[in-house]
Amino acid sequence: RQTGTVETDAEKHDVEYLTPISIGTPPQDLIVDFDTGSSDLWVFSTEMAAKDIKGQAVYDPNNSSTSEKLQGSTWQITYGDGSSSSGDVYLDTVTIGNLTVPNQAVEAAKKVSDEFTDDPNNDGLLGLGFSSINTVQPTPQNTFFDNVKKNLDTPLFTTDLKHGAPGSYNFGYIDPAAYIGNISWTPVDNSQGFWGFTSPGYAVGTETLRNHSISGIADTGTTLLLLPKSIVKAYYSEVQGAQYDSSQGGYVFPCSPTPPDFVFGVNNGIVTVPGDMVLYAPIDSANQNCFGGIQSDTGIGFSIFGDVALKTSFVVFDAGGLQLGWAAK
Numbered sequence: 001r002q003t004g005t006v007e008t009d010a011e012k013h014d015v016e017y018l019t020p021i022s023i024g025t026p027p028q029d030l031i032v033d034f035d036t037g038s039s040d041l042w043v044f045s046t047e048m049a050a051k052d053i054k055g056q057a058v059y060d061p062n063n064s065s066t067s068e069k070l071q072g073s074t075w076q077i078t079y080g081d082g083s084s085s086s087g088d089v090y091l092d093t094v095t096i097g098n099l100t101v102p103n104q105a106v107e108a109a110k111k112v113s114d115e116f117t118d119d120p121n122n123d124g125l126l127g128l129g130f131s132s133i134n135t136v137q138p139t140p141q142n143t144f145f146d147n148v149k150k151n152l153d154t155p156l157f158t159t160d161l162k163h164g165a166p167g168s169y170n171f172g173y174i175d176p177a178a179y180i181g182n183i184s185w186t187p188v189d190n191s192q193g194f195w196g197f198t199s200p201g202y203a204v205g206t207e208t209l210r211n212h213s214i215s216g217i218a219d220t221g222t223t224l225l226l227l228p229k230s231i232v233k234a235y236y237s238e239v240q241g242a243q244y245d246s247s248q249g250g251y252v253f254p255c256s257p258t259p260p261d262f263v264f265g266v267n268n269g270i271v272t273v274p275g276d277m278v279l280y281a282p283i284d285s286a287n288q289n290c291f292g293g294i295q296s297d298t299g300i301g302f303s304i305f306g307d308v309a310l311k312t313s314f315v316v317f318d319a320g321g322l323q324l325g326w327a328a329k
């Protein structure tokens with residue numbers, strides 16, 4: 001039985017969290033975005049056109065004695081922000097921290113959209129969603145977590161994302177030193193392949209929790225906290241000078257004073273997003289106005305508890321009990 005831990009680094013404004021993995025024999029090191037909102041492990045590769053690679057590390061299956069082409073298999077994925085990628089598939093050894101999966105499906109990119117080409121720090125994605133939404137055809141493949149979980153002490157992983165500091169992903173154990181107080185547990189709805197759950201309500205600042213159920217997903221691959229429009233309006237109605245700025249594509253407000261906290265319920269517990277985490281990033285060089293970390297989920301069909309929500313907590317993604325655990329830290 002094993003457990004594992006790996007450090008993840010926050011990029012500027014915590015826009016994404018990048019984590020080292022190694023693929024093949026001898027090991028090829030890449031840095032990828034662990035994404036609980038998708039279920040493909042895909043990487044930049046030597047099969048791409050040179051013009052689409054700008055600084056990223058690439059996987060070369062021909063340089064790995066353990067790679068084996070999954071004949072006839074292809075993949076194609078599109079993400080919520082409209083970015084996309086596609087390619088073919090190899091089985092190869094993948095190591096994360098001290099955990100190794102010998103025959104992991106590694107999806108080698110042949111094409112990536114400009115958003116990926118223009119993000120030099122990110123060599124690919126490692127999906128930690130449910131394998132039911134893996135895009136490989138004709139036979140969908142398992143995620144790294146699904147392949148490794150039989151070797152883990154217990155089939156779960158935890159996230160400890162931080163504001164502008166390295167965080168960690170742990171596999172197979174709950175580190176008691178990583179959180180304070182009790183863990184609030186809530187059932188997971190994985191029918192859409194996501195880590196879905198329903199929050200019973202929310203509060204702005206110090207007011208009492210309002211009963212308003214919020215159904216959403218815990219998604220490390222989404223930067224912001226995307227909530228129903230009515231809740232977003234209620235929040236920003238209590239932020240001085242807040243307004244919807246269509247040119248920015250969301251609510252903006254003066255960077256000072258610090259806006260009120262946002263609280264959401266998890267079962268009979270609560271998670272507090274401190275006001276200074278709602279200050280997502282300045283939109284002007286004078287740092288006068290800030291883009292909000294809480295925005296509307298309009299058009300998505302569910303809310304997304306992205307990094308702005310996750311980095312306030314220690315979160316347990318428990319596939320055994322099909323439950324999410326949230327704790328303060």
Ligand SMILES: CC[C@H](C)[C@H](NC(=O)C[C@H](O)[C@H](CC1CCCCC1)NC(=O)CCNC(=O)[C@H](Cc1ccccc1)NC(=O)N1CCC(N)CC1)C(=O)NCc1cnc(C)nc1N
Nearest residue numbers: 015016035037038078079080081082083133219221222223
């Ligand atoms: C199997 C597909 C899989 C399930 C897919 N899952 C997702 O899209 C969620 C997933 O977590 C992806 C993972 C991203 C993809 C881009 C690269 C970084 C990771 N999340 C999103 O797309 C959420 C929206 N995007 C984001 O949150 C990106 C993430 C990002 C970070 C750094 C660099 C580039 C992008 N960041 C931002 O939008 N912001 C950061 C910058 C700030 N100025 C604005 C906010 C899906 O739902 N696809 C269906 C789908 C298709 N087409 C559309 C239009 N929408 C869709 N939902």
